Each structure stands twice: as C-alpha cells, then as structure tokens.
Amino acid sequence: MAFAQLNASYAAIMAGTLCGTGMLMLFRHRTGLGGINILAIFLQENFGLRAGYFQLAVDLAILSVAFLVLAPDRLLLSVLSATVLNLILAINHRPGRYLGVS
Template sequence: WKFTARTFIAVGLVTIFSRLTEQWVGFAHLDPVYATVVGSGLCGTGLLMLFRHRTGLGGVNILAIYLQEKHGIRAGYFQLGVDLAILAGAFFVLAPDRLLLSVVGAAIVNLTLAINHKPGRYLGMS
C-alpha cells in the first residue's frame, strides 16, 4: 500500500506541475536537440529518484520496477524496449527528424535508469 500511495502522490504532483510550468517558464526559442538532451536527462534523473524510493509514475514504470525486483530484468532496459516499440509505430506518423530526437530522448531517459538503478544499490525505504 505504501508503493501505491507514493505512486498516486507522484502522479498527482507531476500532473499539477505540468499544468503550472507553462505559467512559470517561457521560452522564446528552444533548440530541439538541446531540449531533447537536457529534458531527457532531467526526466531520467527524476525517474531514478522515484525508483530508488520505490515509487513509480504508473503503467510501464510499475511493470519495470516489478520485473527488476522479482525477475532481475533491468528496469531501464525494459522501458527502453517498450519505448522503442512505441516509437516504431510512430515511424508512420512522425517526421524523421522528430522521430530521431524521440529515439535519442528515450535512450537518454532509459539508459540513465539502466546504468544507475541496479539491484543491490541504494533503495530508499519508508
């Protein structure tokens, strides 16, 4: 129940902050490559913090945490596989440059998790 409560709180906070961010931050110009690299790095770091404190953001995150804890399948690699499968479908609807940036972003997010969230490393407990 603790995992579920933390996950609901995390999803709620992401929802609130996503809504409020446009009021707090504005960009006259944002280079797509810079946004991909920095944004994906921040997302990967944020997910790493959540995972280490036994919290997810729903869906694939929960399954990835479960598979890592119960079956030793690394969460970052699992999520990367799911993301790449989704992006394979996007091949038909996204412009090639946007698809490439999406693949790079997925790789940065999930490799951040795969490299840093390993069994036996720090797990915050509450």
C-alpha cells in the same frame, strides 16, 4: 526570459536527462508513474531484468509505431530523448545500490 533559438538536439538530451533523473528518484523509493514503470520495477526486482533496458525496449516499440505519423527528424529526437532517459535508469538503478529506507 526569452530564448531566441533552442537547439532541438540539446533540448531532447536535456529533457531525457531531467526526466530520467526524476524517474530514478521515484524508482529508488519503489514508486513509479504507473503502467510500464510499475512492470519495469517488478521485473527488475523479481527476475533481474534491468528496468531501464525493459523500458527502453517498450519506448522504442511505441516510437516505431509513431513512425507512421511523425516526421523523421522529430522521431529521431524522440528516440534520442527516450534513450537518454532509459540509459540513466539502466546505469544508475541497480538492485541493492540504494534503498530509500533506513
């Protein structure tokens, strides 16, 4: 399989969607990838701060520093991907909506 051309915006949206879906599965089973993910789950469970919004704020802070080394078009694609990823978490991962226990 070969791709003659892949639209960068489409790739950023699909990457954010796939990563967001995978992280949603992890979050629903009370796991994370470590670091900020664990803190986001903790803040949501104990203080009601939505994990997706917290993680979006952290990602945007990191990407604001990346402005110093990335080209503006690549930075915007990264922001787009991070936004899609974290909005999937913010919209779908709510307290009490799903718990991976029986």
